[in-house]
Amino acid sequence: AQSVTQPDIHITVSEGASLELRCNYSYGATPYLFWYVQSPGQGLQLLLKYFSGDTLVQGIKGFEAEFKRSQSSFNLRKPSVHWSDAAEYFCAVGRGIRKGGSQGNLIFGKGTKLSVKP
Amino acid sequence: ETGVTQTPRHLVMGMTNKKSLKCEQHLGHNAMYWYKQSAKKPLELMFVYSLEERVENNSVPSRFSPECPNSSHLFLHLHTLQPEDSALYLCASSQEVVVTYEQYFGPGTRLTVT
Numbered sequence: 001a002q003s004v005t006q007p008d009i010h011i012t013v014s015e016g017a018s019l020e021l022r023c024n025y026s027y028g029a030t031p032y033l034f035w036y037v038q039s040p041g042q043g044l045q046l047l048l049k050y051f052s053g054d055t056l057v058q059g060i061k062g063f064e065a066e067f068k069r070s071q072s073s074f075n076l077r078k079p080s081v082h083w084s085d086a087a088e089y090f091c092a093v094g095r096g097i098r099k100g101g102s103q104g105n106l107i108f109g110k111g112t113k114l115s116v117k118p
Numbered sequence: 119e120t121g122v123t124q125t126p127r128h129l130v131m132g133m134t135n136k137k138s139l140k141c142e143q144h145l146g147h148n149a150m151y152w153y154k155q156s157a158k159k160p161l162e163l164m165f166v167y168s169l170e171e172r173v174e175n176n177s178v179p180s181r182f183s184p185e186c187p188n189s190s191h192l193f194l195h196l197h198t199l200q201p202e203d204s205a206l207y208l209c210a211s212s213q214e215v216v217v218t219y220e221q222y223f224g225p226g227t228r229l230t231v232t
Contacts, residue, residue: 004160032217043122043208043223044161051218090161094217105174106217108161 002027004091006109013081014117021076021112023091032094033074034106035065039087047089050074061085086116120144122224124209130230131199139194139227141209147222149215150192152184155206155226167192168215199231 003026013019025031032051036044048059055067065076074091092106122143131137143150152164166174167186181203183195192209206226212219 036223041225043210043225044221045223046220049220092161105163105166105215106161106221110158110160 002093002095002107004093004107004109006089006091006112008112009110010113010115012115012117015083016080019076019078019081019085019114021089021091021114023074023076023109024072025074025091025093026072027093031074033065033067034092034094035059035063035074035076036090036092036108037061037087038090038111044090047076081114081116083116083118086114088113122209122211122222124207124224124227126227127225128228128230130232131196132232133199133201135199136195136197138196139207139209139229141192141194141224143190143192143209143211143222143224145211145222147211147213148189149212149219150186150189151210151212151221152192152194153208153210155208157205161208165194166215173215196229199229201231204229204231 005024007022034049035047037047038044047063048057050057050067058064063078067074088111090111091109095105125140148169150167154162154164163176164178165184170186181198185193206228208226209224210221212221
């Protein structure tokens, strides 16, 4: 069965420092991978996604993620964190692309809460 | 209104009450979703609708009853809930029920069952 593991529940970084959030997935086929961000009181917003091709993908707000098949990982990175990046981050894997049924659904990790120190 | 809206934003209900959550998407999408977000648990998909037809029901208790009267509106009818049903309920929409289409989320309804 597909699953997503985010090993870090809570991370604190200083403003201006670099950030890496870890994500490991379990999926039998080529995965469709996503990172979402949830600010307090808000719904989830898509940061970036990987379907195929270049394993380093760029997203919004200066984030990037690298797909490593050998490690079953899709870690999220940002070179310099801003205070406004404080939020909860969710990694997700998609189950397929055929229309209907469970083929279009996402499996989410438990999330990593990011705090930013001034 | 733009994007995906949800009402109410907060709801407190007793175990014997009946209430409904409403979701509306202004994006022209064909697919809509209900998710449950509980503390310390992954986001759980509850229901999926494609063009008003339910295509997924992830073993959700019958005390949750979804309704999709058209592709822009989605309801979640609640009755005789349990305290463990307290959670943030998120609605989302996408162009189609295909994983390559981005899901757009509403801000959620924070439900407390007393």
